[in-house]
Amino acid sequence: MNFKKRLTLSPFLLILCGCAFLFYHTDELAVYESDHFVIYYTNDSKISSHIKSTSQSLEQDLDWLCDLLQINNNLTIDIYIYLTEEDVPYEQTLQSTFSSGVSDGLKIIVCYESLKYSISLLKEVIIHEYMHVIQYTKFVLLNIGIGEGFATFYQYIYHDKKDDGNYSYSGIFQFFINQVQLNQLSAQYHPEYLFSLDYLGFMNVNLSTLDSDRHNHYFLSASFVCYLVDQYGVGLLKEWFNQTNKNNFIQHFNQAYPQSFYEVQSLWIEKVNSLL
C-alpha cells in the first residue's frame, strides 16, 4: 500500500482496531479524581453510580500490578468513559465498533456499551490500556506486537487474581493457547514475524472490508511474554523493552537475555505446538 492511501485509511483503521484515538472532549462530562486517575464520564446513572467504587478498586489493583512489575508508578492519567458508541466523539462520523484505546500515550478512552455495561469488564479493559500507558512512558516500548502481548498478559493475570486471589503462569499460558484457532504453528505466527509487523499488519486488517482478524496474534504474543516472565522473571522483560521497536527487538533481546531470541523462540514453539 502506498503511503498516501495508508494515511487516508489510518484514522478509520485506528478506531476499528480499538488501540488508538484521535479526538476526545470534556464537554458535558462529569469528573472524578483519585491518586492515579482523573475519570471523565458520561453523567448517567449506569456509570455514575459505580464511579467511586470502580476508581477505588482500580487504585488498589494498579498498586498490586505495579508491585508485580516492580515499578514506581507516579503517573496520573485521564480516563474517558463514554456510555454509548454515539457518545464517543469520533464515533459520530464512523460506523464501526469501538471498545477502548489509548490516545497520546496518556489518555484512556472506553465505551461502556461495547463492554456490555459490565463493571468487571470495564476494569479489565482499563487495566489492559493502562499497561499500554506504562509501556510507552516507563519503558519507551514502541513495538505493537510485544506491547499487545504485554498488555494482554497482565490483563489476564489481573483477571485470574480477581477471580480467586491467585494466578499461575502455566494456567495463563494454557489459557492463551486454548484461545488460539490453529492446529499447528506456521512461521507467520512465530514471534520473529509477529514482532516485526507494523500496526496494520499486527491488527491483521483486511483492507477491502476493514475487518480486523487479530485474535491469534494477541494470544500468541501474550503467551510469549508469559513464557519469558515465567522462565526469567519480569526484570529481564523490562530490560528487553527499553527503547525497543520493530527493527531492534531481536538485538535488544539478545543483549537482555542469557539465551538468544532464536533459542528461546524455538523452545516456545515447541511448547505451544505440544498444547495445540
Ligand SMILES: [Zn+2]
Ligand atoms: Zn491493547
